[in-house]
Amino acid sequence: MSAPEMARDPKILAFLCRWCSYAGADLAGTSRFSYPPNVRIVQVPCSGRVDPVMIFKAFVEGYDGVLVAGCHPGDCHYGTGNYHARRKLAVARRLLETVGVHPDRMLFTWVSAAEGRKFAEVCTTFAEGLKQFAGRPKTLAREALAK
Amino acid sequence: MARVGVFICHCGVNIAGKVDVAKVTETIGKMPEVAFATEYKFMCSSPGQKLASDAIKEHALNRIVVAACSPTMHLPTFRKAIARAGLNPYLISMANIREQCSWVTEDKEKATEKATDLVRRQVRRIAHADPLEDVSVPVEKTALVLGGGVAGIQAALDIADGGRKVILVEKSPSLGGKMAQLDETFPTLDCSQCILTPKMVEAAQHPNIEIRANTTVKKVGGYVGNFEVTLERRPTCVDATRCIACGLCVTKCPVKDVPDEFNAGLGTRRAIATPFPQAVPAIPVIDQEYCLKFTKNKCGACEKICPAGAIDYEDKGAEETVKAGAIVVATGFQEMSPAVYTEYGGATYPDVLTGLQFERLVSSTGPTEGKLVRPSDGQEPKTIVFVQCVGSRDPSKGHEYCSGICCMYTAKHALLYKHHVPNGQAYVCYIDIRSPGKNYEQFIRRAVEEEDVRYIRGRVGKVQRRDDGRYRVFTEDTLVGRPVSIDADMVVLASAAEPQSDAASLAQTLGISYDADGFYTEAHPKLKPVETATAGVFLAGACQGPKDIPASVQQGSAAAAKVLALFANETLRKSPQVAQVDSSACTGCLTCAYVCHYSAIEEKQAAGRQVAFVVAGKCQGCGACAAACKNKAVTLAQFSDDEVFEEMMR
Numbered sequence: 001m002s003a004p005e006m007a008r009d010p011k012i013l014a015f016l017c018r019w020c021s022y023a024g025a026d027l028a029g030t031s032r033f034s035y036p037p038n039v040r041i042v043q044v045p046c047s048g049r050v051d052p053v054m055i056f057k058a059f060v061e062g063y064d065g066v067l068v069a070g071c072h073p074g075d076c077h078y079g080t081g082n083y084h085a086r087r088k089l090a091v092a093r094r095l096l097e098t099v100g101v102h103p104d105r106m107l108f109t110w111v112s113a114a115e116g117r118k119f120a121e122v123c124t125t126f127a128e129g130l131k132q133f134a135g136r137p138k139t140l141a142r143e144a145l146a147k
Numbered sequence: 148m149a150r151v152g153v154f155i156c157h158c159g160v161n162i163a164g165k166v167d168v169a170k171v172t173e174t175i176g177k178m179p180e181v182a183f184a185t186e187y188k189f190m191c192s193s194p195g196q197k198l199a200s201d202a203i204k205e206h207a208l209n210r211i212v213v214a215a216c217s218p219t220m221h222l223p224t225f226r227k228a229i230a231r232a233g234l235n236p237y238l239i240s241m242a243n244i245r246e247q248c249s250w251v252t253e254d255k256e257k258a259t260e261k262a263t264d265l266v267r268r269q270v271r272r273i274a275h276a277d278p279l280e281d282v283s284v285p286v287e288k289t290a291l292v293l294g295g296g297v298a299g300i301q302a303a304l305d306i307a308d309g310g311r312k313v314i315l316v317e318k319s320p321s322l323g324g325k326m327a328q329l330d331e332t333f334p335t336l337d338c339s340q341c342i343l344t345p346k347m348v349e350a351a352q353h354p355n356i357e358i359r360a361n362t363t364v365k366k367v368g369g370y371v372g373n374f375e376v377t378l379e380r381r382p383t384c385v386d387a388t389r390c391i392a393c394g395l396c397v398t399k400c401p402v403k404d405v406p407d408e409f410n411a412g413l414g415t416r417r418a419i420a421t422p423f424p425q426a427v428p429a430i431p432v433i434d435q436e437y438c439l440k441f442t443k444n445k446c447g448a449c450e451k452i453c454p455a456g457a458i459d460y461e462d463k464g465a466e467e468t469v470k471a472g473a474i475v476v477a478t479g480f481q482e483m484s485p486a487v488y489t490e491y492g493g494a495t496y497p498d499v500l501t502g503l504q505f506e507r508l509v510s511s512t513g514p515t516e517g518k519l520v521r522p523s524d525g526q527e528p529k530t531i532v533f534v535q536c537v538g539s540r541d542p543s544k545g546h547e548y549c550s551g552i553c554c555m556y557t558a559k560h561a562l563l564y565k566h567h568v569p570n571g572q573a574y575v576c577y578i579d580i581r582s583p584g585k586n587y588e589q590f591i592r593r594a595v596e597e598e599d600v601r602y603i604r605g606r607v608g609k610v611q612r613r614d615d616g617r618y619r620v621f622t623e624d625t626l627v628g629r630p631v632s633i634d635a636d637m638v639v640l641a642s643a644a645e646p647q648s649d650a651a652s653l654a655q656t657l658g659i660s661y662d663a664d665g666f667y668t669e670a671h672p673k674l675k676p677v678e679t680a681t682a683g684v685f686l687a688g689a690c691q692g693p694k695d696i697p698a699s700v701q702q703g704s705a706a707a708a709k710v711l712a713l714f715a716n717e718t719l720r721k722s723p724q725v726a727q728v729d730s731s732a733c734t735g736c737l738t739c740a741y742v743c744h745y746s747a748i749e750e751k752q753a754a755g756r757q758v759a760f761v762v763a764g765k766c767q768g769c770g771a772c773a774a775a776c777k778n779k780a781v782t783l784a785q786f787s788d789d790e791v792f793e794e795m796m797r
Contacts, residue, residue: 019660019680020660022219023219025246025247026217026219026243026247028246028251029217029245029246029250029251032250032251034253035251037252037254037258037260037261038261040264040265040268040795040797041243041247042791042794042795043218044770044786044791045768045769045770045783045786046769046770046771048742048769048770048771048774049769049770049773049774049783051773051774053788054791054792054795057792057795058795061796061797062797071660075654075655075660076658077658077660077680077681078658078767078769079658079744080742080744080771081769081770084742084771084774088774088775112663113668114662114663114668115663120251
């Protein structure tokens with residue numbers, strides 16, 4: 001994506017758990033809370049289904065940011081899936097840094113089925129934050145080289 | 148070779164108003180996987196569904212994408228439709244171009260672009276999907292009903308009358324719930340206990356109902372049709388199998404100053420007590436916090452007098468595990484404490500009562516045996532002020548929602564007051580009057596027009612206790628636009644109905660969700676009012692939101708109908724979204740078994756070595772194992788790596 005285009009609307013891939021966050025995104029729709037159009041939602045049964053490989057693949061694929069949202073702690077439909085996700089994705093974040101992708105390009109958060117407004121806000125704020133990377137090379141090493 | 152049929156819904160103007168549907172159809176039609184693409188005004192309508200099933204035959208389609216609303220809404224509808232046309236029901240995917248696109252995107256061009264992209268992704272994804280068959284599991288035809296209030300009793304009775312076993316679990320010593328505490332009920336003024344206690348007795352005597360009093364849920368395992376629930380009975384120190392409910396122990400107990408919960412804190416009870424005379428079961432319970440045997444290790448009066456030898460100070464409570472095919476949650480509500488409203492003195496002034504306290508005060512089984520007098524001096528209140536919306540419709544200090552029942556019960560209280568004190572004056576300070584039930588508005592009219600209850604529109608600012616022991620209520624009359632003050636002998640606060648304090652922890656134990664206020668969330672606000680998102684768990688009564696008695700009873704019966712429908716099946720069809728292990732790729736590390744919340748993964752021997760194996764009946768399809776497997780030997784049906792990758796590719 002060209003720099004000006006990204007400055008307008010960064011491409012975001014959002015993995016949303018079916019029970020809480022996907023329903024939260026649906027509620028954002030029902031309530032007509034708009035958010036940036038370049039968010040692409042992939043439904044997963046549980047945030048615990050999100051494999052770190054999916055995150056890395058998303059960056060290889062050219063997304064500017066990856067969002068993973070699950071049920072609030074204690075609310076997981078599957079009991080503990082969101083905790084597995086939290087631990088796994090904390091490691092994935094560090095790995096991102098290791099391979100040179102800025103860790104702020106990934107966001108893991110909780111969105112409940114009642115939080116339509118929060119979902120729209122998370123998307124908007126995340127997209128705003130990603131704009132700082134507009135025009136910058138994807139990896140930190142390339143960025144350092146460019147300087 | 149995939150031959151995908153794509154159907155793009157206008158949803159009236161909901162989608163077509165923002166998305167250029169014709170353009171999306173044209174673009175998608177050019178994809179190599181797509182054999183047929185069309186658009187239609189309402190895909191969920193029966194002509195819409197027919198359009199899809201006809202096209203399947205005409206164009207030999209073997210995969211379907213419907214681009215419409217959220218799959219949560221209509222995926223089951225379209226699965227059935229394509230199954231009728233002979234296609235495997237899992238070879239369909241939905242692109243959510245309404246909730247995720249037309250409703251949240253302002254720019255029309257961007258919305259069209261996004262919709263096209265969303266459909267394209269689902270086409271690629273479904274092209275990689277395999278046909279799946281439902282998993283079949285047996286059904287345990289016993290229902291567990293949590294909560295013995297009127298909603299729970301109704302659900303239990305209806306299920307039991309339908310010929311199925313019920314275990315009715317109640318946290319407190321007796322069935323009855325909030326309704327047992329009420330004096331009379333609106334809009335008919337029939338006596339609450341007179342209509343409730345026969346139902347309590349019926350439940351206790353029903354051959355299909357087992358009651359577990361003083362019991363809570365500790366753990367819930369399993370899934371629809373096959374729940375395994377651990378129940379925990381707290382120590383009551385009275386052996387229910389021996390007790391003959393003679394009540395001698397209660398009369399002999401020397402500790403008489405225990406605050407009485409059943410009377411909402413008005414009056415006192417003994418340290419061993421049954422909550423109220425008509426309690427079911429009528430077995431007394433020892434309150435260890437006050438009993439001298441536990442506080443000072445003396446007394447023992449109840450043990451000495453008991454003719455049945457039922458007193459057991461060593462009782463440590465008990466745990467049991469029961470099997471149930473369905474669970475009805477009917478745990479009710481609690482009255483909000485008015486303590487945060489210090490300006491009203493609800494927790495400090497003796498004659499400022501909550502609605503429930505007033506209810507007990509006028510009840511013939513209450514602390515004054517139905518004599519309406521001031522707790523402070525025993526005098527009859529000549530003037531009384533009812534304050535509505537204390538904690539309701541007040542996001543700053545209480546709850547944002549309307550509790551729904553207070554307008555009606557306040558009118559009832561005012562009428563009861565007038566019946567106790569015919570020459571007294573009752574005032575009601577209200578914001579709005581909400582009375583949308585059968586004969587409800589007439590009931591309010593009766594209070595205003597026939598009984599001379601004065602309604603003053605305005606929110607009360609302050610209740611001040613005067614030196615002479617009376618109370619000055621400062622409010623305003625917004626209809627004439629001036630401040631008003633009333634000197635009263637008693638003030639009653641219509642305290643909000645709120646979720647039980649343990650509602651969230653029970654929800655987590657059950658794996659159901661709750662809303663921002665803490666009430667349990669129904670599966671659909673209009674069309675699935677008593678189901679939860681968790682199959683086999685149903686809701687009834689005020690745990691789902693504040694409700695009056697008729698609505699609670701309706702939900703009790705509705706939940707029972709759902710349970711009976713479930714139990715009408717010998718086996719249940721369960722979603723094929725389960726994990727599967729490719730034993731040739733499995734290293735036998737069993738990381739998958741470690742992350743499995745349902746103990747659904749076992750080890751087995753294959754080709755002379757240990758590998759993981761998924762028990763399909765237990766698997767709930769969360770996919771934690773698939774994400775954890777380092778060798779990618781675990782595949783979750785419907786959410787395989789391939790399917791997810793195809794969908795996320797740009």
